[in-house]
Amino acid sequence: MPQKKLSVRIDGELISAVEGQTILQAARANGKRIPTLCDLEGLTPVGACRLCIVEISGTDRLFPACTTPVQDGMSVTTVSPKLTQYRRVSLELLFVERNHVCSACVSNGHCELQAMATEMGISTVRFAYNYPKLAVDLSHPRYVLDQNRCILCTRCVRVCAELEGAHVWEVTSRGIHSRIVGDLNQKWGDAKGCTSCGKCVQACPTGALAEKGWAVEEMVKKNDNISSLVRRRGVQA
C-alpha cells in the first residue's frame, strides 16, 4: 500500500512528508537539522535526551521531534529562543549529573556531548556539579564501561537488542540512580549474553563505552557503521 503523503510546515517552509515519519525524519529528509543526542539513525527512537524538542502550533507543550509522528497540516518550529533555552538546560544538566572530565577522556574531541556543548556555545553551566561516585567496569577483556561518562541515551541498550539481538544491556533503577547494567547486573566480563561484537561501543555518543588500549582523545566512534548496517540489513526501526 503506498504511504499517504502529508503536508507539513517546518520553520515556515512547506514540505511533504510521509505518514508514519517522525518530525525528525521528515526534517532530515528535507535537509533540516535538529540537534539530537540519544537518536541514532536505524535504532528505535526513545526521546531520552530532550535535545530535539520542537514547538508545534496550537499547543504550548514542547515535543521531542524524534518520537513525535508528523500529522497533516502540522506547523513545526525547530529554532526559537525558548527552544534554545530548554535545550541548553537539558545539556547543562547532563554535564552536572555525572563526571564528564573531557580533558581526561578517551573520546575528547570526538564526543557528541562535548560537540553539542560547543555548538550551543556553552562555556559554563548554571547549576552546581553533582560529582557522584561512580563505577568503572574493566572486567571485559576488550571494552570498558565508565559510568562517569554515561548520559543514559540507551543507544547501547537498543543497538544490542535491535541489531545484535543479544539483549545484554538494560537500565536499572530510576531517576538519578539509573545505571546501564549488563546481563541483569553482572560485571561485563561475566555477562554470558555478550557476543563482544562492540556495537554498543560504536553507538555510544560519549566515552562511556570504549575500547581498551586507547589514550586520551584516541577513541573515535564509527556510529555511521551502525546506521549503514541497519540500512543494508533492512531492519526497520
Add this chain to the structure above:
Amino acid sequence: MKKVKVATVWLDGCSGCHMSLLDMDAAIISLAQKIELVYGPLVDAQEFPEDVDVTLVEGAVSSQDDLNKLKKIRQRTRLLISLGDCAVTGNVPAMRNSIPVQKLLHQVYVEGVQANKIIPTDGVPALLKQARPLREFVKVDMCLPGCPPPAKAISSVIAELLDGKKREGTLAVKFG
C-alpha cells in the same frame, strides 16, 4: 593611554593555562603595550592590588586558602574570568571529590609512599571537602573553558575586552 591592569591567578590547576597564556607568540608584544600585568605567577607582586581591571583565574577552588584568595580577588577586580576547565568545571582536581579528604591524604601520603609516611600539615593550606569551580563561590563575568584554552582564544578574549570589538574567527569554546 592608561594601561589596563591585568592580574593572573593560579589556584588548583597545573599551570597549563598560564603556559597557554604565554604561548600566544607575537600577540603578546602588542598586548604588553596595552596592559600592565600587576599580579600573578609571572610577576613579583606579593599582595593582590586594589583596583584591578581584569583577572584571569586558573584552577579550581580546592583549599581554604584558594577560597580566601578568590574572595579578595573578586572584591578588587572589575572583570573576573574563569580561565580553563578547572576554574570552569572543577575538571581534574575535582576527580577527588567523591573521596573523603582524610582518606585521600592517607592514600597519597601514607599508603602511596615508601618512606616519610607523613601527612603534611605545616605550611600547607587545609583542603576543602571538594574542589569546585569558581562560579560556585563568587560571581564570574566570563568563562573560557579548555584544557588548556588555546592561546588564540585567550588572546582574542583579552583583545576584545580591551577595545570592545568582537573578533572574527574567534575560536569556538570547547571543554577539554
